[in-house]
Amino acid sequence: MSIYDPFDSETKKNPHPTYARLREEEPVSACPAHAFHVVSRDEDIRAMLRDVDTWSSKFGPGLPFAEPNSGALVGVDPPEHTFQRKLIGAVFGPRSIAGYEDQIAALVEDILDELEPKGGADLIPTFAERIPLVVICRLLGFDDAPLETFRRYVHVATLGVLGEADPIELEPLYADTMAYFRSEIARRAQLIAEGATPPDDLTTQLMITEIDGRTLDENVLLGFMSFLLIGGSGTTTMLIGNVVYELLQRPGMWDQLRADRSLVPVAIEESLRYDAPVHGLFRTPNHDVELHGHTIARDTKTMVxxxxxxxxxxxxxxxxxxxxxxxxxxLQRHLAFGYGTHICLGAHLSRMETRLGLNGLLNRFPTLRIDGDPVDTEPSVLKGFDHLPVAWDLNDAGR
Ligand code: HEM
Structure with a gap:
């Protein structure tokens, strides 16, 4: 009997007792039913993620095997990864992102203006999902983006990490999303060909930026955009929902944060540590590896x-x-954003979105409370909520 099965309903509900057993009894453990190994101690995970020559990402970060080296960033090893990372790092660094702070703060205020008179809402679709989705679309310069298609695409695609996505549901969403991306690329390419100035946004920059004399080819560009949408919005939605939930669960914490806003970044990091939105991802060894008395055979998916x-x-x-x-x-040494070569490029943005969102809620809703049963996210390896009913007093803003 293996200790860990991510699809088991009890484990899904609360995996932490299982993780504790793994760490103490089998720090490397086989999950024969699903043909993967799992590694659970901090030190071992860091060592793996530092050693990219052994622990490859070429088959993708999920449980299903992707075409080798076919993806963008999370699905490629150096030297291709080094090129891609340099390119996206050039257009996505903390300094470029800081320029969006005022816009994001204004978006949060607009959403809260809409919500306030209602006295209650499901915080996930109305708030936690909207902020990162709208922000990533604005960064990419998608003014008329089909937000509902994107939202559903993100939701179904994240089920793919453990192979749980239904291809019949996924395919049309993928096709519509790619068609939209292609039309946006074509529009900019035409402006450039005509000698006109394309919009100054992430899409244009990803198209034109040259590193070591190379630009991205269209497939990788589409992969990037798709990854930014999936990796950048669903995860931040979970972070926003998780931190609000944990604070509201504990008597006095909401008021404590309202009184001392220097605790907001602490609460966000503690939420990332305590409730990592992405519980684990996969690597595949290029050769057999011995670890804690186990042999992990070459090309066996291994979960960190x-x-x-x-x-x-x-x-x-x-x-x-x-x-x-x-x-x-x-606190910032938690591994919620990964570690090493593939460490998250959006950490700064998601921290900023969550800080602005949380401060907005603290300002406007002193009486915020949970008002019904939350519903967990569907994918087995992600931790967040699909629904989080909350309420507040109607005269809250004046307090
Ligand atoms: C709370 C929110 C987020 C969490 C928990 C998160 C988590 C992660 C993790 C665990 C990785 C490592 C993947 C691996 O080791 O294979 C990663 C990579 C990445 N993330 Fe995030 N992420 C978040 C938000 C974002 C945002 C907002 C963006 C961009 C808009 C983003 C873009 C990326 C990119 C581009 C990579 C790939 C880096 C590489 O392979 O070199 N993430 N993220």
């Missing part, structure tokens, strides 16, 4: 459990407690 590392008692005091008195710098 970020969410388990984030509660490893070798690293964290009281790992199963959600606390606001941890040191923020120490």
């Amino acid at each position: 459990l970020y969410a388990s590392a984030n509660r490893d008692p070798r690293v964290w005091d009281d790992p199963d407690e959600f606390r606001l008195d941890r040191d923020q710098r120490q």
